[in-house]
Amino acid sequence: MAIHMNISEYNLKAESLRLSCQCGWEGKANEANGELHEAVMNFECPKCDKMLLIINLITDAQKYFDWKESKK
Structure with missing residues (x-):
């Protein structure tokens, strides 16, 4: 199961954060395949392309929803 954290938590741990996968791969998060999405x-x-880490980029939900509404 993938690790979940928010962006501020990730920023604090980014340099030392190590990931491991059931297939045997181990390494730093920046060595994994990253994808950036809206949120x-x-x-x-x-x-093996297994999801290892999910980072929530939203720090203020109301600002996010206001921004999302303004894009319509």
Whole structure:
């Protein structure tokens, strides 16, 4: 199961955060395959593509929903 954290928690741990996968791959988060989406960023195992880490990029839900509404 993927690790979940918010962006501020990730920023504090980014340099030392190590990920591991059931397939045997281990490494730093920045060595995994990262994808950036509107509200989250995720990292997948570079060996088997299993989701390892999901980061919530939203720090203020109301600001996010206001921004989302303004884009309509």
